[in-house]
Amino acid sequence: MSDLVIETTGLRKEFRSLRGELRVAVQGLDLAVPSGGGVHGFLGPNGSGKTTTIRMLLGLARPTRGTMRLFGQPVPAQLPQVIGRVGAVVESPKFSPNFSGRRNLQLLAGAIGAPTASVDAALETVKLTGREKDRYKSYSLGMKQRLAIAATLLKTPDLLILDEPTNGLDPAGIREIRETIRDLGASGVTVLLSSHILAEVQQVCTSATIIGNGKLLASGTVDELLGSGTAYRVVVPEPTAAADVLTRAGLAPSHVDGVLHVEAQRPAEITQILGESGIWLTELTPLRADLEAYFLQLTEAEELGHDTHDTTGAIA
Numbered sequence: 001m002s003d004l005v006i007e008t009t010g011l012r013k014e015f016r017s018l019r020g021e022l023r024v025a026v027q028g029l030d031l032a033v034p035s036g037g038g039v040h041g042f043l044g045p046n047g048s049g050k051t052t053t054i055r056m057l058l059g060l061a062r063p064t065r066g067t068m069r070l071f072g073q074p075v076p077a078q079l080p081q082v083i084g085r086v087g088a089v090v091e092s093p094k095f096s097p098n099f100s101g102r103r104n105l106q107l108l109a110g111a112i113g114a115p116t117a118s119v120d121a122a123l124e125t126v127k128l129t130g131r132e133k134d135r136y137k138s139y140s141l142g143m144k145q146r147l148a149i150a151a152t153l154l155k156t157p158d159l160l161i162l163d164e165p166t167n168g169l170d171p172a173g174i175r176e177i178r179e180t181i182r183d184l185g186a187s188g189v190t191v192l193l194s195s196h197i198l199a200e201v202q203q204v205c206t207s208a209t210i211i212g213n214g215k216l217l218a219s220g221t222v223d224e225l226l227g228s229g230t231a232y233r234v235v236v237p238e239p240t241a242a243a244d245v246l247t248r249a250g251l252a253p254s255h256v257d258g259v260l261h262v263e264a265q266r267p268a269e270i271t272q273i274l275g276e277s278g279i280w281l282t283e284l285t286p287l288r289a290d291l292e293a294y295f296l297q298l299t300e301a302e303e304l305g306h307d308t309h310d311t312t313g314a315i316a
């Protein structure tokens with residue numbers, strides 16, 4: 001039994017333009033999203049292939065090549081077996097503008113055979129309680145987006161796929177959606193959150209996959225992604241002794257006012273080397289401030305190396 005909710009191997013999608021040109025939206029993508037709840041970021045610049053990947057996973061587009069699994073089941077072949085466990089907001093859902101948010105959800109619940117109680121529970125989860133009796137057309141964009149998420153919750157999904165859910169929202173709307181997504185992830189639902197906004201992934205996600213030009217660039221927990229190959233500020237009681245130990249282990253640090261700056265793949269490398277010599281850290285801080293530098297570094301490298309005839313991505 002696979003412990004991955006989403007798994008793609010060598011996934012590829014080609015489009016042919018009206019002029020007959022080949023456009024490769026997704027190029028051999030291996031995506032692995034672990035089960036067990038939490039929010040997994042699917043991060044990439046505009047046009048990097050996120051929506052196309054999601055559409056293929058949901059059976060809305062056919063892959064050119066590659067395999068996909070949801071809950072260990074091959075899709076699209078077994079999609080009918082697993083789709084009941086998946087909620088998705090890919091494009092704006094069609095709600096009746098003159099009905100209230102609650103009435104819209106009641107109709108939907110009736111159509112899919114969900115219990116009436118699930119409507120109020122879903123409204124509460126997305127914090128629309130209090131506004132649920134207002135007409136849909138009076139809702140702000142953020143409220144409409146939260147109602148769309150509520151609609152997916154009626155069938156209590158194990159996996160929720162949200163494609164750029166904060167697009168077009170004002171700062172208050174963005175904050176509310178992010179809180180809702182974080183709460184859902186914490187409640188045990190696995191959420192795939194596609195985004196081109198680095199700060200969003202950093203704030204909301206526990207793990208992430210970064211893509212550029214339809215290709216995998218990096219994947220891991222947000223901490224791992226931040227900690228990968230970075231420089232650290234290391235404070236120890238005896239910096240000279242610590243510098244000797246680190247130098248002997250191949251991580252020659254530089255001294256800055258009694259503080260060491262050390263390049264390492266992972267922070268654990270530094271703690272282990274020093275700990276084994278009986279040197280205990282007072283402080284260990286990544287010097288790179290956020291995911292942004294890492295993301296730009298990855299996507300710029302990809303942009304420089306990519307074949308312009310074969311890809312269509314651009315740096316956001």
Ligand SMILES: Nc1ncnc2c1ncn2[C@@H]1O[C@H](COP(=O)(O)OP(=O)(O)OP(=O)(O)O)[C@@H](O)[C@H]1O
Binds near residue numbers: 015025049050196
């Ligand atoms: N139906 C289609 N026909 C032709 N090209 C397409 C089609 N759908 C997507 N593409 C192209 O594939 C590439 C990837 O698009 P996609 O929408 O998957 O990217 P994205 O990462 O979701 O971008 P965004 O953040 O802008 O939504 C783009 O260059 C897009 O123009």
